[in-house]
Amino acid sequence: MADLYRRTVLVTRPEPGLSDTGFALERLGWEPCLAPMLRIYSVPMKQAGAVDRVIVTSGQSLEALRVALPPATPLTAVGARTAERARTLGFTAVDYAEGTANSLVGHLGRAGGRNSVLLATGRKLGVDLAAQLRMNGWRVTRRVVYRTEATESLAPAARSLLEQERVAAVLFYSAATARAFLDAFGEERGLLGSVRALALSPTIGRTLGAAPFREIAIAPRPEQQALLALLGPLPTSDTNTARREIAP
Incomplete structure (x- = not known):
């Protein structure tokens, strides 16, 4: 019967x-329980000179780009969600790949006549992607436009739900x-033994392997819809959803 009460998703x-x-x-x-484990800080972008296109690997990059680049700058986003947010922030020439760094490389292909690109990314991120793009003939300028800081502890309300075994995933x-x-x-980490971990990619899944989750499931595509589909049906059809807001 305990599973009937596991409707919360962290x-x-x-x-x-x-x-x-x-x-x-x-x-x-x-019942979502919002427990963000990272704090994001935008970093003013250093001057990059003229570029033919900007490449965005995360929606976290867009705030800095919004104030640094003309809205008509061609922008290639890592996936559809990031592309949608870029359009919302005013960018008008947006296309996108399939959600991963490798898909960005494939989407851009070999460099043509206009081959100068700006890779906007987070601190210590994007180095391998820049190298792959250069191998395909692109002239890449990499700029750090945000940094992350880990939250040192889980919010008390989220921990309490785990201790009560009220968390499904x-x-x-x-x-x-x-x-x-x-x-x-x-x-x-023994508290996680009754919980499913749902990961957007195999890389994330490998990281989670260090904990004794009940199950680690990987989305078949790096998209939110595919990730949420892993939840499956609710324990019962009689739900009373109540959103819990957790401070970061």
Whole structure:
């Protein structure tokens, strides 16, 4: 009978995206518990000179780009959600790949005549992607436009729900959030034994393997819809959703 009460889903991602996921869970009848494990800080972009295109690997990059680049600058986003947010912020020439760094490489292909690109990314991120693009003939300028800081502990309300075994699953959108989540438990990872971990990519899944989750499931595509589909049906059809807001 305990499973009948497991309707809560912990969401570990930061904004932008945290609230969007919470509302998506509510629409499906789950009870989202918003427990972001990272704080994001925008970093003013250093001058990059003239570029033919900007490449965005995360929606976290867009705030800095919005104030640094003309809205007509061609922008290639890592996936559809990031592209949608870029359009919302005013960018008018937006296309997108299939949600991963490798898909960006394939989407851009070999460099043509206009081959100068700006890769806007987070601190210590994007180095491998820049190298792959250069191998395909692109002239890449990499700029750090945001940094992340791990939240040192899980919010008390989220921990309490885990201790009461009221959590059905935890959603993970990046390896960084997965590491921060596991670090917050330290030697108390046994609390996760009754919980499913749902990961957006195999890389995230491998990070989560360091904890004794009941199950680690990987989305077949790096998209939120595919990740949420892993939840399956609610324990019962009689749900009373109540969204829990957790301070980061």
